[in-house]
Amino acid sequence: MKRKRSKKTLRKIARAHLIFSVGLFILYVALAAIYSPKFLISDIREKSRVLADETIAITARVLGPPAEPIVSGSAVCSNGSLSINLDWPDDENSESFSIERDGLSLVDGLANSQYRDDVVAINISYSYVVTAWGTMGPGNAVSQPIAITTPAECQTVPSPPKIIVVALIGNPVENYGGLPKINSSRPVISGIVDIPNAIISFLLYSSTVISSQTIANSNGYWNWIPPIDIEPGLHTVFITAINPFDQSKSTSTSFNFFVLGEESKEKSKDKKSKSPNAVTPSSPESSSSEPNVPSQEEKNIEIPIDFSLSLGNNAIFQGKNLNLKFTIDKLDSSAEGSSAIIRYTIFDEKGESKISILDNAKLNLGETIEKNITIPGYFKKGQYRVRTEIIFNQYNVSQDQIFSVLERSVLKLGGGTMITYPELLSNLGLVASFLIFLLLFWLFLFFREHRLYVHSLRHITEKNLRKIGLFGPKRKGVSR
Numbered sequence: 001m002k003r004k005r006s007k008k009t010l011r012k013i014a015r016a017h018l019i020f021s022v023g024l025f026i027l028y029v030a031l032a033a034i035y036s037p038k039f040l041i042s043d044i045r046e047k048s049r050v051l052a053d054e055t056i057a058i059t060a061r062v063l064g065p066p067a068e069p070i071v072s073g074s075a076v077c078s079n080g081s082l083s084i085n086l087d088w089p090d091d092e093n094s095e096s097f098s099i100e101r102d103g104l105s106l107v108d109g110l111a112n113s114q115y116r117d118d119v120v121a122i123n124i125s126y127s128y129v130v131t132a133w134g135t136m137g138p139g140n141a142v143s144q145p146i147a148i149t150t151p152a153e154c155q156t157v158p159s160p161p162k163i164i165v166v167a168l169i170g171n172p173v174e175n176y177g178g179l180p181k182i183n184s185s186r187p188v189i190s191g192i193v194d195i196p197n198a199i200i201s202f203l204l205y206s207s208t209v210i211s212s213q214t215i216a217n218s219n220g221y222w223n224w225i226p227p228i229d230i231e232p233g234l235h236t237v238f239i240t241a242i243n244p245f246d247q248s249k250s251t252s253t254s255f256n257f258f259v260l261g262e263e264s265k266e267k268s269k270d271k272k273s274k275s276p277n278a279v280t281p282s283s284p285e286s287s288s289s290e291p292n293v294p295s296q297e298e299k300n301i302e303i304p305i306d307f308s309l310s311l312g313n314n315a316i317f318q319g320k321n322l323n324l325k326f327t328i329d330k331l332d333s334s335a336e337g338s339s340a341i342i343r344y345t346i347f348d349e350k351g352e353s354k355i356s357i358l359d360n361a362k363l364n365l366g367e368t369i370e371k372n373i374t375i376p377g378y379f380k381k382g383q384y385r386v387r388t389e390i391i392f393n394q395y396n397v398s399q400d401q402i403f404s405v406l407e408r409s410v411l412k413l414g415g416g417t418m419i420t421y422p423e424l425l426s427n428l429g430l431v432a433s434f435l436i437f438l439l440l441f442w443l444f445l446f447f448r449e450h451r452l453y454v455h456s457l458r459h460i461t462e463k464n465l466r467k468i469g470l471f472g473p474k475r476k477g478v479s480r
Contacts, residue, residue: 022436025436066140073087104217106219122150188351192222314402342371
């Protein structure tokens with residue numbers, strides 16, 4: 001009787017467990033799908049990777065992954081100059097290197113296994129991380145952080161600000177005797193300036209005159225991708241860095257590069273190069289396209305339109321609106337009332353376009369245009385860049401602003417500790433998965449118990465016990 005009661009109790013527990021587990025899993029799927037289908041897919045994928053066998057991926061990377069850079073460094077004060085010199089062993093499997101300082105990008109596209117950081121101050125500790133990028137696409141290796149402290153005393157001689165173009169398409173443009181030649185109509189140009197958070201302006205003459213503006217990070221690192229395709233031919237890009245707190249302090253530089261046409265691209269495929277994306281010296285005569293380098297008079301031609309861009313808030317929660325305003329500060333009288341295309345683009349930390357919106361507008365001097373862009377809930381926490389472009393006649397004028405995306409909190413536990421929606425949903429899915437596993441384990445135990453019970457009914461009977469003398473008046477092996 002007690003056994004029957006215990007079985008009924010276990011059945012009730014199992015039924016309640018089944019209802020709770022399935023209900024919790026359905027709740028997890030429903031909430032995650034409402035929050036963001038992309039989050040649901042990525043969360044399930046991450047959980048499945050824990051159980052997945054990644055032997056194939058590891059075997060593929062054995063062919064030549066980059067070696068982890070073992071970084072050494074020292075602070076040097078010499079001849080009125082303070083710097084930190086970094087060095088790490090050469091690696092034949094590494095195509096280029098990038099460096100982060102204090103968690104922010106410092107430089108990328110380095111071909112050499114050493115770097116000198118001149119933008120440092122006395123008696124300050126800096127943390128560096130070097131990433132080696134291999135020829136196998138996503139293959140990379142990250143070094144351990146190294147902290148270096150500059151000396152407390154160093155008699156430095158103030159020098160004028162300088163801007164350096166470090167990389168073009170992830171390859172150095174320095175130390176080339178000829179002209180950098182690329183096969184991309186959207187070259188990625190990156191560099192460094194010794195003005196933290198400097199305003200970086202770009203001017204490039206193509207079939208459309210491109211005037212663009214972005215902001216360097218606190219390390220002075222900047223990168224830029226033209227907002228439109230550049231036609232094949234010879235080009236010059238003019239770069240100016242301006243101190244945001246003192247407009248009189250600025251520095252400028254320029255360099256030439258050549259964009260290959262389709263015919264030149266086919267010819268370049270037959271030539272051997274050091275790496276798949278290498279920038280090699282070339283001369284303008286190697287293409288049939290007409291050179292497109294502006295003269296000094298053309299360089300001094302003013303852009304007929306200019307505007308200022310501001311954000312309502314530099315930190316936005318997931319699912320909220322990013323409010324931006326731009327005011328037309330300069331406009332030629334001939335363009336007053338003309339139609340223009342306004343394009344808003346949001347880029348992530350890797351420079352990938354996440355949102356692109358096109359609007360039409362009438363150009364009027366002094367007019368302020370507002371735009372609200374909803375930040376999707378699936379955007380990950382981090383830093384993003386919004387670009388506003390005004391496309392007018394043969395001009396493309398754009399400006400960038402940096403903003404951060406924050407995760408929405410569900411519970412605030414005090415002391416700065418909080419639980420966000422992604423954390424809640426991910427933990428909810430983990431609990432649901434565990435309960436379902438526990439349910440399967442319970443079902444296995446019940447199945448095993450039922451099987452043993454059926455087995456006992458078939459083999460342990462009163463008749464069989466009586467035959468072997470364990471039941472009845474004559475029991476074997478039992479004394480009175």
